[in-house]
Amino acid sequence: MTASCSSSNSSDLVPFPNTCVNCYLCYGDFCVTFTGKIDLLIELCQRHGVLLSSLNCPTCDEECRIDLKKLAFRCDKSYVANKRRKRCGFFMSVFKGTWFAKSHLDMETNLKFVVLWLQDWFSFKVAETELKLPHMTIADWARFCREVIVSWACKYNKKIGGANQTVEINQSEFGKKKCSVRCVVEGQWAFGGICRETRQFFMVPVEECNRETLLHIVKEKIEPGTTVLSDCWKAYDCMSSAEFKHLKVSRTLNFKDVESGALTNATKRKLQNTKSLALWIRKRRLNLVGHLATSYFKRHVTDSTRRLHVFLHAASQLYPPAK
The missing domain is CATH 3.30.420.10 (Ribonuclease H-like superfamily/Ribonuclease H)
Known part of the structure; x- marks a missing residue:
């Protein structure tokens, strides 16, 4: 892996839209804002492209609803087949193909870990204290986070210097x-x-x-x-x-x-x-x-409150949601 970055202007380093709200937060503010609020977490991820905002049913082509209890897209529409009315019953996890797919951590803990990991003061001991996670789980998720950052860094793989430089x-x-x-x-x-x-x-x-x-x-x-x-x-x-x-x-x-x-x-x-x-x-x-x-x-990305915004956009590109 090679990477090239610029520190002259931090906004030049973030090739993602800056129109989001409620994502420029420190760890403490994130916990206060999103703890126990799965609807806000899903909305946050949808704004950054980590999760799909909507999905049409592949069977009846109607828009599915999001089941917040099952965290899945459901289609409750009915249709007529062989003179009988049937319920579509389409079901797909909102996490399919995404950063959260096959994760043993719940969505809230997952995002809290990401925000914590992005801080300059992150350590295994702090993560163990804050999130009550075992050492090996922290090591695994730190590695997963680094994979996202590697994909981010590769976008700056360009030449530097030039005439009179x-x-x-x-x-x-x-x-x-x-x-x-x-x-x-x-x-x-x-x-x-x-x-x-x-x-x-x-x-x-x-x-x-x-x-x-x-x-x-x-x-x-x-x-x-x-x-x-x-x-x-x-x-x-x-x-x-x-x-x-x-x-x-x-x-x-x-x-x-x-x-x-x-x-x-x-x-x-x-x-x-x-x-x-x-x-x-x-x-x-x-x-x-x-x-x-x-x-x-x-x-x-020196402002630690901006790092979650960049990370989520990078994760959405590395793990695009299944459609």
Whole structure:
């Protein structure tokens, strides 16, 4: 998975309509507004496309009603067949094919977990206390949420930089040392870049951090004609032969190159900040993509009250309701 995002304007990051009401809420306000109100929860999800607003019966083509007790579309219409009046009796769960399909959590708990997970202060302990969920259930649903955010992040998979723009690039390895046995846990390399002018950036997990891999990513992620800043790592020497202006800075001498003014602190800081959020990366490399996407999401949809709006629209696209 690769992703590119912009932090210059948070509204540019949300490719969804902003006309919703009652969805820009913090966790506490969400609980007050929606606890025990299944009709409001269904309306909220319908506005964001997570659930169908209406459905015509495939048998008689009449509009079905929503049974709030069974949480299903029902058709109570009657029709004549073989000179006998019969009741249609069509029945389909409102959750079929959606984010809620096959969920063992009820709709209210599901959405409360999503809102809680979207907060910067989310933790397993808080979720266990607030929602009375077991540890493994929290882990599973956090993974499901990350899948939605990955699909959201993939929409920003575009090149950054351009003429008269500067992109800082850097690499970092995600992993922790086991202090008790003094050996390094197998880590995961990530390569990233950030545009100074637009604050757009990309971050790509890579298997091997070598010359060929980095040059391929740079050509794929950075527009030709961009000024590329890097440190003096030998693998970056390939930039000079590409269609970029390449500037280097040696951190062993100074943080800013005296002659060119090259400085790569911004990308280094992005990578370090992402490391601090991805606490589980050291245990399972397969989680890296989801944690990187979550880091993008939380850092660029900075208003936590807006995140539910974006998440629900992304979930509606990843899990479109069955018709």
